[in-house]
Amino acid sequence: MFEVRGFAAPQAKAPLVPFTVPRRDVGPHDVHIEILYSGICHSDLHQAHNDWGNSIYPMVPGHEIVGRVKAVGSAVKKFKVGDYAGVGCMVDSCRECESCKRDLEQYCLNHTSFTYNGTEQDRSTPTYGGYSTDVVVEERFVVKVSEKLDLKAVAPLLCAGITTYSPLRHWNVGPGQKVGVVGLGGLGHMGVKFAKAMGAHVTMITTSASKGADAKRLGADAVLLSTDAEAMKAAAASFDFLLNTVPVSHDLNPYINLLKLDGTMVLVGVLTPIDGMIGGALMLPRRTIAGSAIGGMAETQEMMDFCAEHGIVSDIELVDMASINETFVRLTKNDVRYRFVIDMATMPG
Ligand SMILES: [Zn+2]
Numbered sequence: 001m002f003e004v005r006g007f008a009a010p011q012a013k014a015p016l017v018p019f020t021v022p023r024r025d026v027g028p029h030d031v032h033i034e035i036l037y038s039g040i041c042h043s044d045l046h047q048a049h050n051d052w053g054n055s056i057y058p059m060v061p062g063h064e065i066v067g068r069v070k071a072v073g074s075a076v077k078k079f080k081v082g083d084y085a086g087v088g089c090m091v092d093s094c095r096e097c098e099s100c101k102r103d104l105e106q107y108c109l110n111h112t113s114f115t116y117n118g119t120e121q122d123r124s125t126p127t128y129g130g131y132s133t134d135v136v137v138e139e140r141f142v143v144k145v146s147e148k149l150d151l152k153a154v155a156p157l158l159c160a161g162i163t164t165y166s167p168l169r170h171w172n173v174g175p176g177q178k179v180g181v182v183g184l185g186g187l188g189h190m191g192v193k194f195a196k197a198m199g200a201h202v203t204m205i206t207t208s209a210s211k212g213a214d215a216k217r218l219g220a221d222a223v224l225l226s227t228d229a230e231a232m233k234a235a236a237a238s239f240d241f242l243l244n245t246v247p248v249s250h251d252l253n254p255y256i257n258l259l260k261l262d263g264t265m266v267l268v269g270v271l272t273p274i275d276g277m278i279g280g281a282l283m284l285p286r287r288t289i290a291g292s293a294i295g296g297m298a299e300t301q302e303m304m305d306f307c308a309e310h311g312i313v314s315d316i317e318l319v320d321m322a323s324i325n326e327t328f329v330r331l332t333k334n335d336v337r338y339r340f341v342i343d344m345a346t347m348p349g
Pocket residue numbers: 041042043044063089159160
């Protein structure tokens with residue numbers, strides 16, 4: 001074991017403070033990464049505040065990690081010292097169940113070890129995330145990052161990126177399809193970029209005209225204001241696929257009505273109960289509502305390679321480690337376009 005510098009929430013509703021993070025010694029299959037940048041996901045805030053009632057303290061948040069390989073174990077094949085590498089929402093899984101065998105470790109039937117606020121496969125050793133200078137992760141759960149990309153803007157790809165890429169791929173979004181992205185935040189802005197790069201016609205569906213204008217800058221072909229009843233009516237039954245990134249419970253019916261026959265809406269943001277869904281609207285015409293969570297490690301690597309090929313990164317604002325509590329307040333107010341990323345060089349000594 002060795003110790004590195006980090007920031008942790010000592011308990012719910014308490015400010016984050018400097019914290020000494022224990023990391024395991026590098027095993028044969030492990031990669032030791034010097035963290036350069038760590039994205040700030042909305043779920044960091046929710047978990048630090050115990051909004052979901054499942055928080056373990058002290059908590060070192062952060063699951064959008066990019067850095068440089070500092071050391072590798074003797075059996076590591078994919079990485080060498082000096083390579084750029086990324087770590088997302090998971091650091092391990094059982095690797096043997098049906099989901100893991102299908103490279104869908106996020107749906108592990110036994111135990112997914114989440115990058116923080118979780119436990120290792122022993123189900124007792126706590127995991128600590130990316131708000132720290134170094135991390136040690138098993139090779140399977142580390143992805144290669146191209147040096148062609150702007151590293152600080154790569155970090156959010158590890159959660160916001162894969163969360164939107166995976167459903168677009170799974171439902172075969174591509175040329176000739178009309179795709180709508182509902183909600184423009186950390187997830188939505190990646191959804192627009194990916195759907196566009198996959199060749200679809202992309203519409204930003206938002207309540208705000210100014211967000212619509214920004215979505216066009218990001219590559220959206222059209223904007224649909226969900227508050228404009230006439231426009232919503234005119235767009236009824238016209239979409240093949242909707243990526244719904246709204247993080248809070250909301251009325252799904254107006255969006256269901258936008259779907260064509262055999263169209264699908266995938267929810268990637270909302271975790272809480274949703275009620276008031278009109279069954280008839282799903283039946284006529286035949287429509288599907290589905291959910292999707294992050295992506296497996298093979299697909300996360302595929303996404304990274306896709307990003308390198310298409311020059312896709314996140315739109316970010318770089319912040320200092322010591323300003324994390326002020327940054328959390330800004331995140332609460334949605335004062336971000338579209339992801340905060342911590343520059344780990346600013347970690348206090
Ligand atoms: Zn996240």
